[in-house]
Amino acid sequence: MSQRYRPDSHSLFAEQLAYYNARAQEYDESVQQTGRYTGPGIPEVDTEWQYVARRLHALPRVAHTLELACGTGLWTQELLDISDQITAVDGAPEMLATNQAKLNSPRVTYQQADLFAWQPQDTYDQVFFAFWISHVPPERLTAFLQQAAAAVEPGGRIFIADEPAGGKQLSGPVENDIEQTRTLHNGETFRIVKVYHDTQTLQRQLEALGFTDVELWVGDFFFWLTATKS
Ligand SMILES: C[S@@+](CC[C@H](N)C(=O)[O-])C[C@H]1O[C@@H](n2cnc3c(N)ncnc32)[C@H](O)[C@@H]1O
Numbered sequence: 472m473s474q475r476y477r478p479d480s481h482s483l484f485a486e487q488l489a490y491y492n493a494r495a496q497e498y499d500e501s502v503q504q505t506g507r508y509t510g511p512g513i514p515e516v517d518t519e520w521q522y523v524a525r526r527l528h529a530l531p532r533v534a535h536t537l538e539l540a541c542g543t544g545l546w547t548q549e550l551l552d553i554s555d556q557i558t559a560v561d562g563a564p565e566m567l568a569t570n571q572a573k574l575n576s577p578r579v580t581y582q583q584a585d586l587f588a589w590q591p592q593d594t595y596d597q598v599f600f601a602f603w604i605s606h607v608p609p610e611r612l613t614a615f616l617q618q619a620a621a622a623v624e625p626g627g628r629i630f631i632a633d634e635p636a637g638g639k640q641l642s643g644p645v646e647n648d649i650e651q652t653r654t655l656h657n658g659e660t661f662r663i664v665k666v667y668h669d670t671q672t673l674q675r676q677l678e679a680l681g682f683t684d685v686e687l688w689v690g691d692f693f694f695w696l697t698a699t700k701s
Pocket residue numbers: 484487488491492539540541542543544545546560561562563566584585586587600601602603606
């Protein structure tokens with residue numbers, strides 16, 4: 472019987488957070504192909520990544536973006552080009568500190584929060600999360616999307632980017648449908664959640680939450696989805 476995420480989900484979530492907290496610097500280097508990860512990269516992956524960024528840049532400017540799981544700021548930096556102000560949330564203090572040190576922008580406000588326990592306190596005209604939804608297990612998907620939707624102002628938009636089901640699984644295969652073992656440069660290993668979500672399911676869930684004008688693009692490595700809250 473395949474072992475699904477169950478009673479010790481809290482320890483899995485805690486381990487995932489500990490992993491990202493320990494990996495902040497490495498994460499940044501690996502995605503930007505600098506430092507310990509300096510290298511030519513994979514051209515097809517770079518092309519798709521740039522396409523996601525271009526799509527984001529083509530969207531109308533907003534007053535206030537809420538960025539969930541902001542990480543080291545790869546997307547916060549892009550969001551600054553189309554947002555007057557950003558509230559950037561992450562559970563890992565090292566991610567937040569790296570992001571803040573890199574961007575050093577008075578237009579970004581940082582909040583530390585565990586997104587599995589988080590409830591939005593405000594509404595925003597854009598809610599954005601990149602490479603986060605794949606760390607939300609299917610059993611938590613509806614609850615998380617409800618929370619994210621509640622943070623979107625009527626008429627505002629949501630933008631999601633991540634790795635799709637049926638793609639080339641850049642982050643490697645998953646175990647038990649929803650988990651991976653990740654190893655840091657120093658050899659330390661962690662269990663984390665990793666799910667290549669079905670993009671049609673995401674679209675249907677957002678439509679059920681009152682989103683319209685859904686635009687969905689699915690590539691070999693990444694997808695983006697944007698929709699407007701009615
Ligand atoms: C794959 S990284 C994505 C970071 C950033 N969005 C990007 O695309 O570069 C996943 C992020 O989720 C954050 N994270 C993991 N578990 C979390 C939790 N329970 N609550 C809030 N953030 C969490 C990590 O700290 C990390 O910054």
